[in-house]
Amino acid sequence: MIYQPFEVDSAAQPRGGLGAFNTFLMANLRKPITAQVSGAGGIVVLTGVVGTNGHISDVRITKNFRPDCDREAMRVFKLFNAWKPAKKRGEVVHQQVSMPIIFKPNVPLRYIHGEVITYQDADLIVLPDSNERVKFKEVNPVDTNGVPSGDLVLYKLANMKWEEYARDSLVHRLNEQPDSFGRPTYTIGHQQALLKLNGSICTVDATGKLLSEANYKIGKLAGPQIAYHPNGAVAKKHDYGDDKQVILSWYANGQIQQVQELVMGDVLETSEIDKVTAFWDSAGRQLVRNGTGWAQYYRSVKSYTNKNRETLLVEQGHYQDYLKQGTWTGIYADGSYFYEENYDKGVLLTGKSCVAGQDTTLYELEDRHPIFSGGMPALKQFLDRNLSYPISAQKDRVSGQVVVSFVVCTDGTLCDYVVTQSIRADLDREALRVVKKMSGRWIPGIQRGKKVQVKYYLPINFNLD
Known part of the structure; x- marks a missing residue:
């Protein structure tokens, strides 16, 4: 039996309240391009049935706006399956709900x-x-x-x-790393967006399904940066400011997972300060509130004993005043890896990690990206002193950016050089020569107390002025 809201003792509602539902809508709802042409705004009203499992079904439109917006409203409404079901006489029951979906007016798009x-x-x-x-x-x-x-x-x-x-030119490039299931992914963007990181760049799978998208402005992420679950729902949304990121995360059913803030530093010199404001488990229980509480994270990772197999990593610990506090642990479900770290106000004090069958590693340093010895100022100085502009390129008035990828090895040397973005042969050779001259000048990356090899991409600019 399907009840109306006035027929139950406690009505069905989104977990976290209407605020959580509206936040989900704002992240997922896209006004169709065809609707942006007219610029008009309107409301679509939908009904559905919230089942005893908190899922929505039998979604119907009771008030139309226009066909393209109607379809989009229905798509997003069906994605949200994080409802607290209705109760009648102490038992969970099916209940019909009704929700308006608002499409705001916009400047007409040509x-x-x-x-x-x-x-x-x-x-x-x-x-x-x-x-x-x-x-x-x-x-x-x-x-x-x-x-x-x-x-x-x-x-x-x-x-x-x-x-x-x-x-x-439009670029459709196969990415080096496949998705978590080993399937190929592709980057789509215009040549200048990829070269100068100034514009929109998308990642899609082999069928063209959107996996992520990002917007850049003069070499920096300008937000929003969005990643999607396989069902098309937003998994994570980054909004970028001048010195911090605000990150919202959701479970695949639309339940909000985390509100997080990263205070940014120079990625070559300092780590971000990770602040967590709120965290919910997959059942909708809020475990971290106002920066204090306990959290448990699950994600798929490559097994240490079999690199061709994935396993589940479970990480858990306590937040206090938005920062990690006390003991945090992480364990692979197949037993191939374990770590334990102790924090005070977000600062790592001690840690230990162990790969199955190997000795335990003790450490006191946070995970760190590779660093050019002396940091970014020293790297800039090195390039200024060692980079030569080929005379032939100067005569031809050729300028631009060459991107060279390389691996920073555990001893600070470099290997596996590849020109991933080319201008022309003479400029490519000069960029490669200078990068190779850096070998031995790098401080290697560190992951849980161990030096690790890290792939690095370095843009080399050739500017005539």
């Missing part, structure tokens, strides 16, 4: 034949197409999910005609 078109002035500031200061037109092909689907082309107005001024 989207014609799969291309987003914007008009810009001489300084590339976006303007209405009727503005007399328009000098450029940008044509950006994207699919209905907003994923780039073709070259980005900039046209310049000359003699009352549009002439191609610049073209930014």
Whole structure:
């Protein structure tokens, strides 16, 4: 039997209340590009049945807005299965719920034949197409999910005609690392976005399903950065500020998992300060509140005894005043690895780790990225002193950025050099020469007391001015 809200003793509600549900909506709801064209806003009202297991079913639309927004509202509403079921006479029962989904108005988007078109002035500031200061037109092909689907082309107005001024090629690149199930993933973005990290970059699987997306501004993540669960629900959302990240995490059923803040430092010199404000378990019980409480995390990792097999890592410990406090432990379900660490106000005091069949390692240092000896200032100084601009490239007025990847070995030497982003042969050779000259000048990365090999990507800029 399906009850109405007024027929039960305690009505069904989202775990964490309407605030948690609205936060989920804000992260997951996407106004379709076709709806952005009109710019209009509206409301879709849906009903569904919350079962005794907290899942939603029999979702229907009772108030339409427009077909594309109706479909999106239904998609997101079906993803949220973190309901506290209704009770009647002390027993959990099925209950019908009704929720409005709001699509806000927006500045109308010009989207014609799969291309987003914007008009810009001489300084590339976006303007209405009727503005007399328009000098450029940008044509950006994207699919209905907003994923780039073709070259980005900039046209310049000359003699009352549009002439191609610049073209930014679309890149569809196979990633070195597959997903957690060993399946290939691909990075999609425009050449300049990948080279200069300035724009939108997406990761998809072999079928084109969106796995993650990030926005960059002049080499830095500008947010939001979003990762998705296999069912399409948002798993993690990073919002970036000047000196910190605010990170929200969800379970696959839509239940919020964690509210976290990372205070950023120079990634080559200092670690982030990890602050946890709140944490919920998968059943919706809030275990960390206002930065204090106990948390337990689960994630899939590669086994230490069989690199071709995955196992479950369980990490647990206490937070106090937003920081790790006391003893934290981590154990692989197959018994191949274990660690125990002791913290005081977020600072690691001591730790020990053990790979099955090996001696226990004792340590007092936090995990650390590889560091060029002397830090970022010394690295910049080294490049300034040793990098030479090939005369042939200067004569041809060629500039840009070469990206070289390499592995920082446990003794500070370098190996496995690869030019992952090329300009042309002479500039590539010079970038590679300088990177190889750095070998032996690096402090290796550390993971739970052990020096580890870490792959590193270094951009080398060749600027004529």
